[in-house]
Amino acid sequence: MSKVGIPRALLYYQYYPVWRSFFEHLGAEVVTSPPTNRTILTAGISRAVADTCLPVKVFLGHTMSLIGKCDYIFIPSMTSFGKKTYNCSKIIGLPNITRAVLPECPIILDPNIDLEKGRWYFYHQIYKLASRFTSNSVKMKKAIDVAWQKQLAYRKKMSDEKITSNQALFDLYGSSHSASSQKNPQGNLTIALLGHPYITNDEYLNHRIIYHLQNMGANVLTSEMAPQTAIDAAATRAVGETHWAFEPDIIGAGQYYTEMKVDGIITLSAFGCGPDSMMIVWVEHRAKETKTPFLPLSLDEHSSGGAMLTRLEAFLDMIKRKGTKLPTPTPAYC
Amino acid sequence: MKLGIPHFGNVSVSIKAIAQQLGATDSLIIPPPMTQKTLNLGVKYSPYEACLPYKLTLGSLIETCELGANTLAQARGSGICRLGYYAKNQEQILRDLGYSAKFLTIDISHNKLISVLRLIKNLANDASWYEISSAFFFGISKLFALDKIEKVVQEIRAVELEKGTANKIYHEAIRNIDEATKRKEVKDITKEYIERLNHVEKNNKAHPLKVGIVGEIYVVIEPFANMDIEEELGKLGVEVERTMTLSRWVKYSLFLNYLGADEWRKVHHLAKPYIDHDVGGDGWESVGEKILFAHKGFDGIVHLAPFTCMPEIVAQNVMPSTREDIPVLAVICDEQQGKQGLLTRLEAFVDLLEFRRRKNGRRIYNTR
Numbered sequence: 001m002s003k004v005g006i007p008r009a010l011l012y013y014q015y016y017p018v019w020r021s022f023f024e025h026l027g028a029e030v031v032t033s034p035p036t037n038r039t040i041l042t043a044g045i046s047r048a049v050a051d052t053c054l055p056v057k058v059f060l061g062h063t064m065s066l067i068g069k070c071d072y073i074f075i076p077s078m079t080s081f082g083k084k085t086y087n088c089s090k091i092i093g094l095p096n097i098t099r100a101v102l103p104e105c106p107i108i109l110d111p112n113i114d115l116e117k118g119r120w121y122f123y124h125q126i127y128k129l130a131s132r133f134t135s136n137s138v139k140m141k142k143a144i145d146v147a148w149q150k151q152l153a154y155r156k157k158m159s160d161e162k163i164t165s166n167q168a169l170f171d172l173y174g175s176s177h178s179a180s181s182q183k184n185p186q187g188n189l190t191i192a193l194l195g196h197p198y199i200t201n202d203e204y205l206n207h208r209i210i211y212h213l214q215n216m217g218a219n220v221l222t223s224e225m226a227p228q229t230a231i232d233a234a235a236t237r238a239v240g241e242t243h244w245a246f247e248p249d250i251i252g253a254g255q256y257y258t259e260m261k262v263d264g265i266i267t268l269s270a271f272g273c274g275p276d277s278m279m280i281v282w283v284e285h286r287a288k289e290t291k292t293p294f295l296p297l298s299l300d301e302h303s304s305g306g307a308m309l310t311r312l313e314a315f316l317d318m319i320k321r322k323g324t325k326l327p328t329p330t331p332a333y334c
Numbered sequence: 335m336k337l338g339i340p341h342f343g344n345v346s347v348s349i350k351a352i353a354q355q356l357g358a359t360d361s362l363i364i365p366p367p368m369t370q371k372t373l374n375l376g377v378k379y380s381p382y383e384a385c386l387p388y389k390l391t392l393g394s395l396i397e398t399c400e401l402g403a404n405t406l407a408q409a410r411g412s413g414i415c416r417l418g419y420y421a422k423n424q425e426q427i428l429r430d431l432g433y434s435a436k437f438l439t440i441d442i443s444h445n446k447l448i449s450v451l452r453l454i455k456n457l458a459n460d461a462s463w464y465e466i467s468s469a470f471f472f473g474i475s476k477l478f479a480l481d482k483i484e485k486v487v488q489e490i491r492a493v494e495l496e497k498g499t500a501n502k503i504y505h506e507a508i509r510n511i512d513e514a515t516k517r518k519e520v521k522d523i524t525k526e527y528i529e530r531l532n533h534v535e536k537n538n539k540a541h542p543l544k545v546g547i548v549g550e551i552y553v554v555i556e557p558f559a560n561m562d563i564e565e566e567l568g569k570l571g572v573e574v575e576r577t578m579t580l581s582r583w584v585k586y587s588l589f590l591n592y593l594g595a596d597e598w599r600k601v602h603h604l605a606k607p608y609i610d611h612d613v614g615g616d617g618w619e620s621v622g623e624k625i626l627f628a629h630k631g632f633d634g635i636v637h638l639a640p641f642t643c644m645p646e647i648v649a650q651n652v653m654p655s656t657r658e659d660i661p662v663l664a665v666i667c668d669e670q671q672g673k674q675g676l677l678t679r680l681e682a683f684v685d686l687l688e689f690r691r692r693k694n695g696r697r698i699y700n701t702r
Contacts, residue, residue: 099655100654112610273383274643278416278419
């Protein structure tokens, strides 16, 4: 039985159930890399060009940890998920970057998922991918159907139960996916945490931000906890025509949660993220208009958990004091 | 209407010519040349992680707004990098600054020609399509003339005896072409200046190093963004070539691509083993062009990219893995760069190329 490796980074958090069930139905075994740790991060950083963003470096580290443990590595090139909406260049070129930077990598399965090119192109790509494992097209069709249903159920589970991807994956696949945060905590503040799922769910990269926020007495809402249709609609309300595939996750969720009147918004982005540099400005603008407290956080390989905790504490203190009247400070000299 | 456009290479020369032909000079505001002030304005009001072209075009648009522009032209589109988002974001920033300017966007991913013509139609207070198209062709003839002269300048700069002569002539040519009012005049000026350039005193024995310039279109074409890298290389005695020019963009993107020509067919084909589909922006082209320049027997490549440019980061990661090992100097452009630092790197790079040439001779790759 051939083994397919899936690196636990980037789009993994959004699409793991569909990928896993697809390969399992085709009769392959799925191997996943361990959660991010120091070794993986340094390995990734050592190979990529310095300007590459942190999530891609982490991705390369995960891929390196899979070398020797599987026959294939699955790195799809997720170009476009709908009419005129595209992904970030680095995600589109991910198989190419990996192949160039890690020549020792086993065979890379790189279907090009580009719905802009139409249905037949998509079917062709999936067929090409599946035909490595089976020549039975009925089996392929069944694998696709089951996988897609799994994906829909996964997305619905997150928005219904209001849980993060990590927690949902733990419920579905158990032990290897543990999350330090709790489900549905009863905090007295509601904070929306906006960011790509691959940053908000990678607990090594984000220094367990959700756990810390919950400890400080906040309920954390991420984009996965809102229904997909609602954030899609909110994104269209905010900017009109969408341009990027993650616009609903950041702008849409930002719009949705400000309309819900959350107590504060925190955005979490990786340094040098192209789409984020443009989208966070929108969320900030929206927060300013509605007078919602706003904290932008940016992560890179040098960020430390301690500094982040201080900023989170200060931010939550500010929200708690908002509205309460402070005593008028007495002038220092009269 | 007062139309303002961001500064980009020689675009303003051609837009000005179009406006003059249509008698709409009053409704066009020519952006002042880029200076440190433009950059400072752009940096001050942009999101801090935005790329250099964003900051420069924003700075340029603010300057045109100060001169009284109330309609601004900016690119838009899908399937490309952040560029698709510029107009949406900059409109908001300008509104916050108190300029009530409307944006006229040029769709550069789909209906390019139509949106360019629509922009001109708006500029010309509904002149007839015949007038518009003749003015348009006159405008782009200036672009073609300038690029033709520039190509000669790039060759002469490397071998001229008195450094800076070719550049002086080139700037004079830009001024003269800018003032020309007929197509015949443009043609004569081009001929005259190419003649003058060819008669510049030069070192006939010199066998200059050849360097290809690849990268993101804005920083490649706009000399302010890349700190006049072509001129500086010329001073070091290096002949520069770049495929990406404005006239080429006009020729292919606005016309020939509609007729079925594929501008980058060869380049894409060469890049296929490393990148097999579009990654947005100019990333795919950069990799292909590196290989193409290597096949043409160039000594080195300068890869220009704005800081945090997504497609160029893909290209940077992929470039070292190509079979053709030709030296590549990656120059990242942003507001923090200093000219002296760049010059030191260029000198070291040129030394390396000279050493390599002495050692290997010229290596021409099998093009098959």
